[in-house]
Amino acid sequence: xxxxxxxxxxxxxxxxxxxxxxxxxxxxxxxxxxxxxxxxxxxxxxxxxxxxxxxxxxxxxxxxxxxxxxxxxxxxxxxxxxxxxxxxxxxxxxxxxxxxxxxxxxxxxxxxxxxxxxxxxxxxxxxxxxxxxxxxxxxxxxxxxxxxxxxxxxxxxxxxxxxxxxxxxxxxxxxxxxxxxxxxxxxxxxxxxxxxxxxxxxxxxxxxxxxxxxxxxxxxxxxxxxxxxxxxxxxxxxxxxxxxxxxxxxxxxxxxxxxxxxxxxxxxxxxxxxxxxxxxxxxxxxxxxxxxxxxxxxxxxxxxxxxxxxxxxxxxxxxxxxxxxxxxxxxxxxxxxxxxxxxxxxxxxxxxxxxxxxxxxxxxxxxxxxxxxxxxxxxxxxxxxxxxxxxxxxxxxxxxxxxxxxxxxxxxxxxxxxxxxxxxxxxxxxxxxxxxxxxxxxxxxxxxxxxxxxxxxxxxxxxxxxxxxxxxxxxxxxxxxxxxxxxxxxxxxxxxxxxxxxxxxxxxxxxxxxxxxxxxxxxxxxxxxxxxxxxxxxxxxxxxxxxxxxxxxxxxxxxxxxxxxxxxxxxxxxxxxxxxxxxxxxxxxx
Ligand SMILES: Nc1ncnc2c1ncn2[C@@H]1O[C@H](COP(=O)(O)OP(=O)(O)OP(=O)(O)O)[C@@H](O)[C@H]1O
Numbered sequence: 001x002x003x004x005x006x007x008x009x010x011x012x013x014x015x016x017x018x019x020x021x022x023x024x025x026x027x028x029x030x031x032x033x034x035x036x037x038x039x040x041x042x043x044x045x046x047x048x049x050x051x052x053x054x055x056x057x058x059x060x061x062x063x064x065x066x067x068x069x070x071x072x073x074x075x076x077x078x079x080x081x082x083x084x085x086x087x088x089x090x091x092x093x094x095x096x097x098x099x100x101x102x103x104x105x106x107x108x109x110x111x112x113x114x115x116x117x118x119x120x121x122x123x124x125x126x127x128x129x130x131x132x133x134x135x136x137x138x139x140x141x142x143x144x145x146x147x148x149x150x151x152x153x154x155x156x157x158x159x160x161x162x163x164x165x166x167x168x169x170x171x172x173x174x175x176x177x178x179x180x181x182x183x184x185x186x187x188x189x190x191x192x193x194x195x196x197x198x199x200x201x202x203x204x205x206x207x208x209x210x211x212x213x214x215x216x217x218x219x220x221x222x223x224x225x226x227x228x229x230x231x232x233x234x235x236x237x238x239x240x241x242x243x244x245x246x247x248x249x250x251x252x253x254x255x256x257x258x259x260x261x262x263x264x265x266x267x268x269x270x271x272x273x274x275x276x277x278x279x280x281x282x283x284x285x286x287x288x289x290x291x292x293x294x295x296x297x298x299x300x301x302x303x304x305x306x307x308x309x310x311x312x313x314x315x316x317x318x319x320x321x322x323x324x325x326x327x328x329x330x331x332x333x334x335x336x337x338x339x340x341x342x343x344x345x346x347x348x349x350x351x352x353x354x355x356x357x358x359x360x361x362x363x364x365x366x367x368x369x370x371x372x373x374x375x376x377x378x379x380x381x382x383x384x385x386x387x388x389x390x391x392x393x394x395x396x397x398x399x400x401x402x403x404x405x406x407x408x409x410x411x412x413x414x415x416x417x418x419x420x421x422x423x424x425x426x427x428x429x430x431x432x433x434x435x436x437x438x439x440x441x442x443x444x445x446x447x448x449x450x451x452x453x454x455x456x457x458x459x460x461x462x463x464x465x466x467x468x469x470x471x472x473x474x475x476x477x478x479x480x481x482x483x484x485x486x487x488x489x490x491x492x493x494x495x496x497x498x499x500x501x502x503x504x505x506x507x508x509x510x511x512x513x514x515x516x517x518x519x520x521x522x523x524x525x526x527x528x529x530x531x532x533x534x535x536x537x538x539x540x541x542x543x544x545x546x547x548x549x550x551x552x553x554x555x556x557x558x559x560x561x562x563x564x565x566x567x568x569x570x571x572x573x574x575x576x577x578x579x580x581x582x583x584x585x586x587x588x589x590x
Contacts, residue, residue, distance in 0.1 A: 016323045017153075019330060023111070024150055030103045031150065035158055037096035042159045044089035046166055049300035051082045057293030100151070108147045112139060115332060123338040124404045131216035138332060141208060142325035149322040152315040160308030160315075167301040174294050178280055182273065182302065186309055189269045194316070200262075203255035204321045210248040217244065223488075266310060270303075277302050338403075338424065346417060347426040352511035353415050354379045355401065355542060360410030362393075362400060370396050371565040374410070378558075380511070383535060383543040385553035387586060388562030394546045395435075397562070398514050401544070402433055432510035436517035438501035440489035445474060446481040448500055452507035461507075467533045468503035469526050470496065494521035502530065516546040527552060550587050559583065 024031060055078050059071040119126075119135065171179035221228060221237055228237055277299055284290035290298075356377040363369045371393045378384050386394045399405045401412060403424050412419045419427055432452070440448050449461055456464070461481060465471040473496055477483040489497040498521050505513060515534070519527045531552050534543055547553050554573040561569040561576070561583050569581045576583035 016326055016330075020146075020149060020153065020323070020326055023146075024107065026110075027103055027107060027150075030099060031154065034096055034099045034103060035155060037092050037099065038155055038159055039162055041089045041092035041096060042163060043166065044085050044092065046163070046301070046304065047085040047089075048082045049297050049304075051078050051085070052300065053291075053293035053297035054078065055293070056296050057291045061292050100155070103150065104147050107150065108143060111143045111146060111329070115139060115143070115329065118333050118335075118337065121337045122332075122335055123406075124399070126335055131220065133214075133216035133219035134212045136219065137208075137212035137215045138328060141211060142329055145318075145322045145325040146329060149319065149326065152319045152322060156311045156315040160312045163304060163308040167305050170301060171298060174290060174298060175280075175284060178277065178284075178298060181276060181280065182305065185269060185273050185276075186305070189266065190309060192265060200255050200258045203251055203258070205324055207248065207251045207255060208321070208325070210244070210251060214241075214244050214248065217241070273302055274299070345421055345423040347423050348415065348417075348430055350415070351540070352380065352430050352542060354413075355512065356413040356416075357397075357401070358411045358413065360400065360407045360412065362396060362405065362408050364396075369408075369565055371400070374565075374567055376558075376560055376567060376570065378512075378542045378544065380542055381539055382557040383545065383555070385556035385559040386544060386546045386562060387548070387550060387553065387559060387583070389586070390548075392562040393565045394562055395516055398433065398516050398544070398546060401512075401514065402431055403427060429508075430511045431514070432505035432508040432512075433514040433516065434498070434501045434505045434518035436498075436520050438498065438518070440485055440492070440497055440500055442485070442487045444479075444482050444484055445477075445500060448485065449481075449504050449507050452504045453509065456507060461503075464503045464506045467506050468499045469522075469529050469533070470499035470503055473499075495523065495526065498522060499526070499530070510541065512542045512544070514544045514546070517548065518545075519552065520548070531555075550583075561586070 055075055059075055115138065168179055168182065171182060217240070221241075228234060278295075281290060281295035281298055285292060285295060354377060357374055360371060360374040361369055362371040374397065386397065388394055396405065400407055403412075403419050406420065414422065414427065441451065446458075446461060449464060450456055458481065462471060462474075465474055474480055474483070483491075485491050485497075485500070489500065492500065498518060502515075502518060505515075505518075513534075519530050522530065527549070534545070535555055545553050545556060553559060557572065558570060559573060559576060560567050561581075563582055569576060569579065569583055571579065571583075577587070
């Protein structure tokens with residue numbers, strides 16, 4: 001109990017509440033309207049009880065009985081008023097729910113947009129450490145819970161407290177004894193339920209975590225389905241999935257048992273309260289201290305009294321769970337952006353003329369250098385190659401040049417400006433990179449190439465396809481450019497996918513093009529044709545080729561040999577052969 005109170009007065013709780021109210025600030029008006037309507041609808045909902053009591057006292061009990069015709073007319077009038085109160089309460093309730101739904105959908109939308117915008121600008125490192133399924137869980141489960149917070153923090157308690165106040169005030173007016181009894185029962189019940197819901201909260205958190213982990217694994221398995229199949233691990237994965245679900249179900253059952261316990265306790269106390277009210281009320285009627293009509297009202301109110309308290313307690317527990325989700329949501333928003341959209345960094349006003357790498361070092365893991373003291377430069381119109389054994393750091397260097405990673409020390413200067421000082425969105429528009437396993441979207445061939453430039457017409461698209469040696473393949477397809485490639489290009493061969501990615505890279509009309517093992521899945525003829533196209537188009541751009549197949553880079557103006565994160569040799573193909581150093585060794589080992 002103390003812990004629960006501590007939570008509500010803790011700095012973290014207050015900060016989270018502040019953050020929440022900042023989030024819903026733009027919805028002040030819609031929330032106030034919704035709150036007002038729900039309060040009126042709720043208050044109107046209590047009127048029928050008062051009318052019923054009045055009818056019993058004034059027209060049904062012998063003491064107050066009036067002539068029959070007069071009674072019937074008055075009862076009909078009161079029945080009409082009761083119907084009007086019910087109807088008005090229902091109509092206001094419907095309008096309030098509609099407003100609330102509009103609020104929920106637009107609040108949910110804005111939370112989604114804000115998170116999505118942020119996530120898309122996060123450094124690649126964030127994605128290295130976060131499973132995509134878990135991230136999706138933040139977008140679905142967490143945001144849905146945050147959206148419900150407005151109800152839990154504002155509407156439910158406000159309505160519940162109002163009901164509680166009206167009911168207790170009325171009961172107190174009739175009989176302080178009965179209302180004190182009610183307060184006592186409610187007090188005991190509240191303490192018990194708070195104790196039980198405190199135990200439920202960690203289980204809820206655990207449930208969300210486990211659900212997110214299951215999403216993470218599902219997404220991983222679907223992406224790696226070929227590997228699963230090729231190792232015949234379907235049954236093992238089914239068992240793993242089942243085990244995770246068993247684990248999740250255990251947590252669900254535990255928390256549901258606790259919730260059921262709370263409900264049972266609630267029903268039990270409700271039965272005690274109803275019996276006490278009936279007995280106490282009947283005794284008071286016999287002693288002439290209460291009328292039958294008043295007992296009818298008190299009984300009705302007693303039934304109504306339970307739900308507000310229960311709602312407040314449930315909303316306290318749901319609020320805690322929602323705030324945990326809000327905290328996780330904010331943790332992602334607090335991750336530093338790679339390229340803050342509002343940054344006032346300089347843009348490149350001309351084509352890239354030079355790229356100079358100065359004493360650059362980089363480490364993924366502290367004190368374990370992946371690249372050490374790299375220095376070289378590249379200039380427009382020339383082709384460069386980066387070669388070296390697997391794991392020597394070639395792709396990492398390409399990522400650094402693109403600004404996907406930040407150097408631990410040293411600089412990358414583009415036209416003499418450090419790329420850290422440049423607006424990255426603008427800089428990246430001057431680049432094109434094709435990886436060995438480049439990604440294609442689930443759409444048509446046309447969609448995929450036009451991802452780089454939406455304004456390209458068919459003629460330009462086909463020209464790019466010719467350059468990427470994929471024209472003949474597209475022509476052979478019944479739907480040509482309109483053929484669907486499937487999720488991550490599942491309907492294409494590895495080589496076709498690479499050539500489609502090359503066409504997309506060519507479409508970017510970049511000043512600096514990086515081909516990281518971009519032709520590794522191609523047959524020798526197509527690889528040769530693409531190399532030819534690359535070298536033919538080198539005049540206006542800087543081309544950096546990363547390759548294991550050294551025959552594809554022998555025409556490069558300069559070749560850099562990387563070994564264990566260091567440049568150990570550089571020069572043209574001929575110069576390096578003459579030097580009989582590491583490059584020659586690589587060549588001989590092919
Ligand atoms: N995200 C990462 N986190 C930690 N270490 C990484 C990460 N990516 C790569 N590495 C490590 O950095 C080193 C260089 O990897 P990199 O991919 O740059 O090598 P490469 O020369 O391109 O290899 P390959 O020719 O096989 O593609 C490797 O030891 C690799 O294990």
